[in-house]
Amino acid sequence: MIHCRNVHKTYRAGKTDKIVLDGVDFSINPRDRIGLLGRNGAGKSTLIRLIGGVEMPTSGKIIRRMSCSWPLGFTGGFQGSLTGYDNARFISRIYDKPYAEMRAFVEEFTELGSQLQMPVKRYSSGMRARLAFALSLAIEFECYLIDEVIMVGDKNFQDKCKDEFFEKRTDRALLLASHSLSTVRRYCNRAIVLKNGNATVYEDVNEAISVYEAL
Template identity: 40%
Template structure:
């Protein structure tokens, strides 16, 4: 389970990503995170993952939470795909040989697993990141447009594998493809202008997102929180 408690975030000279967001993403349930391009969905996922700090408020994580699946920025560029995989296995306390075999099978990278990651294309990095994350048991998966990578056959394989994982864990899934979300999620959340609106019904969330309606505030921020966010924004820093 993920709990957001009065979370605020603004980038210097940028949009307000989170404006006093208070929300709960339940354990064992896949929630679609919807919003226009630039609304801050990836930034919100990063705050949930713990790789980006909010200006105010806090994110409480219950259970093991994945990094944003498909995000490959944390790989060491001078290590090979295989070496990066072994390193992640040690960090998370899983069998390195087992994870490496799984990643080879799922990623389809073949001989590229022996090449430095700096030589990888963005698609290859995403394949590696997806395969590693699917090979580690998480309680909550954070998924950011990962199944848009690769050819049609790979997309079908990743969707099937992700769906199997979500039968045993929860997830927050970012995608602009309603058909994909319907195959993975049962609930939805729409992010707009720093506000997050939660829906128990996925179809209602999709309808609001596609309709482009103005969202009502999902929380009523306190003056003190608003002041903290302002000070955090003025301090700057990602």
């Protein structure tokens, strides 16, 4: 399980502090598929970064008893001067996964071909997202954190993403920040609505969507 306990996050904005998260409490259980809803600027990306350990909360605790992916989205923690292959090699060493296996999966999943030999800083946002998805899926985390994008590229690649996340990994937890209400409605069993720094958990996804639509 993953527990957020009274999580606060503020950023310095000039001479004042901007409160992004103001006492967030919820848990992610094994097999949970949680949709994270909120208007732009509500703190969805911030919350995902905190859970993924990319940033630290200003106060409160995040207790992880499941392994988490890094936040998957158009941005990521890649070394821009390294190629796609080199980033895969680096990740394989960190997580002690055979590089040959990692490379084969990345090649098949991303469909980037010779572009994997290019520095990542030359990638488009969609190419970076493909690489981020492939590297994360190759590690087999217990909980996947997805920020805004689940479908990138052509229909073939979109179908591949759906199959990997929603069919092959039904035993994994998922926190999905998305504006696609149809995706949240179809695949999530719970939802969280962020508003004014507060997180309200809904066991009924349709109720959460109704609240979000009214914002």
